[in-house]
Amino acid sequence: MEKRGDILIIEDDRDIVSSMRIILESRQYQVREAYDGKQGYAKIEEKMPDLIILDVMMSTETEGFELAYKLQNTTAYKKIPILMLSSFPKKMVEEGSEKFQHLLGDYWPVADFLEKPVEPEELLSAVENLIAQPKQP
Amino acid sequence: MIRSKEIPPRPVHDRTKGQVFFPIDLMKVFLWLIRLRWMAVAGGLIASWVVYTEDRAFPTLVVQGTLVVISGYNLIFYLLRRRMSAAAPLDERSVILVAHAQTAVDLLALFLLIGFTGGIYSPLLIFVFFPIVLIGIIFSPVGCFIYGTLVVMATGGLILMGEMDILPPPIAMVQNSLFGDRFGLIPYVCFVGAILATGVLVTATASRLRGKGSDLFRISRELDASNTKLAALYEMVKEMGLCSDLQKLMDTATRHATRIMGVKGCAIKLMDEEAKTLRFTSTYGLSQDYLAKGKIDIDKSPINRQIIEGAVCAIGSIDEKDYFQYPEDIRKEGIASMICLPLRVEKKIFGIFCVYSDESYCFGESDTKFFSLMTDLAAIAIENLRSGLLKLWFMMKVSHQLRSPMNAVYTMLKPMSGEYLGPLSVAQKDTLDKCLKRIKNLGELINDLLKLGEKKSEVAAPVWYPVDLVKIMRHMQDFYQTQARQKTIDFRVQIAADLPKVHANEKLIDELFTNLISNAIKYTPANGRVEVSLTRATNDRVCLEVSDTGIGVSEKDLPGLFAEFFRTDNAKAFTEEGTGLGLSIVKEILDRIGGTVHVESTLGQGSRFSCLLPNAPNPQPAPGAPSAG
Numbered sequence: 001m002e003k004r005g006d007i008l009i010i011e012d013d014r015d016i017v018s019s020m021r022i023i024l025e026s027r028q029y030q031v032r033e034a035y036d037g038k039q040g041y042a043k044i045e046e047k048m049p050d051l052i053i054l055d056v057m058m059s060t061e062t063e064g065f066e067l068a069y070k071l072q073n074t075t076a077y078k079k080i081p082i083l084m085l086s087s088f089p090k091k092m093v094e095e096g097s098e099k100f101q102h103l104l105g106d107y108w109p110v111a112d113f114l115e116k117p118v119e120p121e122e123l124l125s126a127v128e129n130l131i132a133q134p135k136q137p
Numbered sequence: 138m139i140r141s142k143e144i145p146p147r148p149v150h151d152r153t154k155g156q157v158f159f160p161i162d163l164m165k166v167f168l169w170l171i172r173l174r175w176m177a178v179a180g181g182l183i184a185s186w187v188v189y190t191e192d193r194a195f196p197t198l199v200v201q202g203t204l205v206v207i208s209g210y211n212l213i214f215y216l217l218r219r220r221m222s223a224a225a226p227l228d229e230r231s232v233i234l235v236a237h238a239q240t241a242v243d244l245l246a247l248f249l250l251i252g253f254t255g256g257i258y259s260p261l262l263i264f265v266f267f268p269i270v271l272i273g274i275i276f277s278p279v280g281c282f283i284y285g286t287l288v289v290m291a292t293g294g295l296i297l298m299g300e301m302d303i304l305p306p307p308i309a310m311v312q313n314s315l316f317g318d319r320f321g322l323i324p325y326v327c328f329v330g331a332i333l334a335t336g337v338l339v340t341a342t343a344s345r346l347r348g349k350g351s352d353l354f355r356i357s358r359e360l361d362a363s364n365t366k367l368a369a370l371y372e373m374v375k376e377m378g379l380c381s382d383l384q385k386l387m388d389t390a391t392r393h394a395t396r397i398m399g400v401k402g403c404a405i406k407l408m409d410e411e412a413k414t415l416r417f418t419s420t421y422g423l424s425q426d427y428l429a430k431g432k433i434d435i436d437k438s439p440i441n442r443q444i445i446e447g448a449v450c451a452i453g454s455i456d457e458k459d460y461f462q463y464p465e466d467i468r469k470e471g472i473a474s475m476i477c478l479p480l481r482v483e484k485k486i487f488g489i490f491c492v493y494s495d496e497s498y499c500f501g502e503s504d505t506k507f508f509s510l511m512t513d514l515a516a517i518a519i520e521n522l523r524s525g526l527l528k529l530w531f532m533m534k535v536s537h538q539l540r541s542p543m544n545a546v547y548t549m550l551k552p553m554s555g556e557y558l559g560p561l562s563v564a565q566k567d568t569l570d571k572c573l574k575r576i577k578n579l580g581e582l583i584n585d586l587l588k589l590g591e592k593k594s595e596v597a598a599p600v601w602y603p604v605d606l607v608k609i610m611r612h613m614q615d616f617y618q619t620q621a622r623q624k625t626i627d628f629r630v631q632i633a634a635d636l637p638k639v640h641a642n643e644k645l646i647d648e649l650f651t652n653l654i655s656n657a658i659k660y661t662p663a664n665g666r667v668e669v670s671l672t673r674a675t676n677d678r679v680c681l682e683v684s685d686t687g688i689g690v691s692e693k694d695l696p697g698l699f700a701e702f703f704r705t706d707n708a709k710a711f712t713e714e715g716t717g718l719g720l721s722i723v724k725e726i727l728d729r730i731g732g733t734v735h736v737e738s739t740l741g742q743g744s745r746f747s748c749l750l751p752n753a754p755n756p757q758p759a760p761g762a763p764s765a766g
Contacts, residue, residue: 013541019548026557057537087540088533116540117547117580120555 003030005131008049010067011085012039016116020053023120024127037067043111048121051130054110056086056093068109079132085118099125145235160227163236166275167218170239174211178204181250196305199253201673207246212241236275240284244268248291256295256304264337265292273339285336289329296325332561363507369397370511377518381600387419390490395421398508400494401471402706405480405515406433407488408445415489423493424661427470430463440477444489450477451505454497473497476508487523490515526729536587540580578714585718589701589725601730603638603753604646606671606679613650613669617658625663631670639679641730646750649726652719653683653746660711661687661743678739678754684745690738698722698736707740723748 007029011017015036021031032049034040036058044052052071056064066086071077086093090113112126181204189197217235221227247268251259259300265288273281298304373393380386391403400420406415415433435442438459444450452475455467472493480488490512494500500508552558554569561569614630621628656668665686674680690698694705702717709715723746727734731751738744 013545015545016548019545019552020558022552023555061534087537087544091722116544117551117577120551120557 004028005050005127006030006047007053008032008034008040008132009050009053009128010034010037010041010058010064011053011055012030012036013055020123023123027124029127037063039066041070044071044080048077049080051081051127052082054082054084056084056088065109072109081111082109083126083130084108085111085116086113087116089115090096154764160229160232163232163275164218164222164227167214167235167239170243171211171215171218174243176206178211179492181207194305196253200250203246203249203253210242210246214428223288240268240272240276244284244288244291248295252295252304256299256407257292258299262292266332269332269335270339274343275335278344279338281336281340285332289332292328293325340658363503366397366507369393370514372513373397373511374518377515379600379602380522381520383519383522383526384419385520388421391419391421392510394490394508394515397511398492398504400492400499402493404491404493405488405519406491407440407480408435408486412445415445418488424470427466430466441489444477444479445486447479447481447486449505449509450475451500451528452476453500456497457504471495474499474501476505478509480512480518480519485520487516489518504578532587536583539583543576543580543583547573547580550576574714578716581714582716582718585716585722588720589722600642601640602642604643604680605638606643606646607632607636608670609643610647610651610669612647615652617654620655621658621667621717624658624661625667626658626661628658629666629668631668633670635671636673636679638752639730639750641750645726645730649723649748650681652723653681653748657683657685657687657746659714659742660708661685664710674749678749679752680746681750682750684743689740689742689744690736691740695736695738699734722741 002028006023008019009020009031011020012035017033017035021033024031032043034043035038037046040052041056042060043049054064055069056062058064060066068082068084071082086087089114111130114122114126173371182201185195185197185200185204188195215658221232221235242264247261247264249263251265254261267523269281269285269288272284276284277696289372295304373390376389376393377386380389385406392403395403400422402420404420404423407418408415413435415435416431420428422425433441435445440450455461455464455473455475461467470493474497475491475493477489477491479486490508492500492508518750526684550569550573554561554566554573556566557592603666610630610632614628618628654667657669661667667683667685667687670680670682672682688707688711690705691707697703698705699720703720704715704717723734726732727748727750733749735747736744737747
């Protein structure tokens, strides 16, 4: 069967990763896994994914954002769409902390942002959207 | 305390030196002199006529001619004064010039009259003391001395002219003049002595007054300046209080500080958590080149180390001491003097606040004191916002830890219930869905608890401003319309025209509306109705009404409705959803913005929540005035 797209999940909670894998594989997506930012970056270098699903808080509170900015600043990886997941609503992240305020510039380095827990249908429609429309440069 | 030994005070331009009257006062003296001259002319005309009737030898014509000349120049001075008063501001130099002109012309006229009325034996001689007194008060001691000498010399001249019979003879009515009936050296010496004594006494007294006057002027100017500065400081603190973003707050502080202190630039350097480096977090008026140095290593910078340990650093001249690692950079930036103070709240120092001037010795003792006050206020504002953000950060972390396992369980169960892992029996799916519902509810409970906690503990004290309710309500309408339609509930929103803004903040109003509307929809069965309205209740209150045809609240449950975790029995029976915190959040928000809530409800028929929200105060109330709402 033809695979529909290569998705890299970067998330430190392995249970969540395996559940998302089940949902995504049910729609014929190819799923790769990484459990922190460093590992994730290595996997991207190994092979460019079509989409990255990225958690915010991993080994450090802002690891997800740091990786997203790093990718944004790398010409080769700039165009990979990122779907960000967080236990916090977007608004809370925006206003919440000096750490985020320092980090977040004028723009969010991600294409979409979903609050956990994510409904399977919600996840699938977000993924479909992002893979279908190539990210604007 | 590091302090360059002598910081000369900033030069004060003292306009009042050697002068007791300000131009405006001199103008009043002029008016008084002009009136006095009219009286003198009138008196002189009458007196000369009386004398003439007694003594036909009296040169009335010449005397009266002189008096006419006096009234002539008096008229000129009168007109001149009027013109000068009309021109604001007064030109100080021309006022002084006119004062000298009047004095000189008056003295000349007086001596002419004395000459015509018997010279040294003239009864008018006694009047020469008055100009001396006036001169002593108005002009400097030197001026008084010069005029005094002229008077003494003119009197001497009169004596000589009398001896040489140039002057008309003394009038017959005068038996004894000031000098008796014969000229002598001793009377003249006495006259000179009297003039001298008058001059000295008057100038000495005037000098003391003069000193007091200029003191008063200086004090009033200082008071005025410090008043202006304090008002500016108040503006600065007010604006900082409105910032919810740390960077904006610090930028506000540096911008205002530069303006208030009237200097080249200003900077805030914050210390990192390990107290090892300082980072320029906000600057104003400094070049990018100067900031390019980046972080400052505290261990390598003794001056910064001392400030971080609490020292006040006021440096009059960059060249004076080898305080700096790189004085070249500072000189290149055009900085000549500076004050740097620790940003401190209680005993905790977390950064440095600096002002930079391009003049050497720009800052005096009072500038340092004032800047110290400014620094303390800025420190409190920064620390307040930072600690609020830190508390919020802590809560975010707690919430993250609590929600992570719950999210994982939900995410794992969801594919199972969605039959991604294979088909389920009806009973299995039903049980799984119940589990999912409970977990979701737990998530909401954690959210609500955190929100309530945030409000109770006043984390990140909210900023109040006029809030446009219409915008938020339209947003709510869009959002809840879908939900209502799914439940076949008739959801209507009515908003009065010209609704005033409310004194609150958007986040709280958003939460208030969300809680009331979602509650109404949640507890209204299918085919019911939910109505929301916003109206102007009174002149200073807006009324928000949310009514539903839902399950209602029994009379016995009404008093406890706003208590935390309270859920009525009929609510529990109606739905598993609900944390019992929604209405406590509503109450908490209304308490904070100064609003009220009133509930009417009939069990089984529906409820009506009426909230009164305070209007935003009228724009631009006077500082310190009580707000209208």
